[in-house]
Amino acid sequence: MPRYVRVRDDVTGHEKDVPEGYWLIGNGLTPVKADRYPPSTVARRAKPRVKKLAGQSAKRRARRPVEPDTATEKE
Template sequence: MFVRVKDPATKHEFDVPETDWRLKAGIFTRIKPDRYPPVSRPRRAKHYINWKKKTAPAVDVKETENG
């Protein structure tokens, strides 16, 4: 069976087998079992995107006069 976990480093959520060594080693944290019960097939992953992160500043493009 597959269980939903979260990678604390990347904050991505995805399913891994219940016997995955990374789950037992504490690398991944299990997400609420009542909300995501074990399933026979892995579910679609949820990738974390940091929308608050500032991007490169916009560059103003000035038009030149063709004379």
């Protein structure tokens, strides 16, 4: 039965499970601490990395009203 280890993508920061001995471990994928994510016989759900915007939380962003590009005349 294959065993899966948790790794982090060096470029995107996403975490996912790959089989032990996967050829990209060490070449683009860095193993995550084994005490937090021990090897498993079942692949776990992937964890995407979401970048936070400066000064705003990733969960809640303020919406600003959109202003028209051209001025309109009042009648």
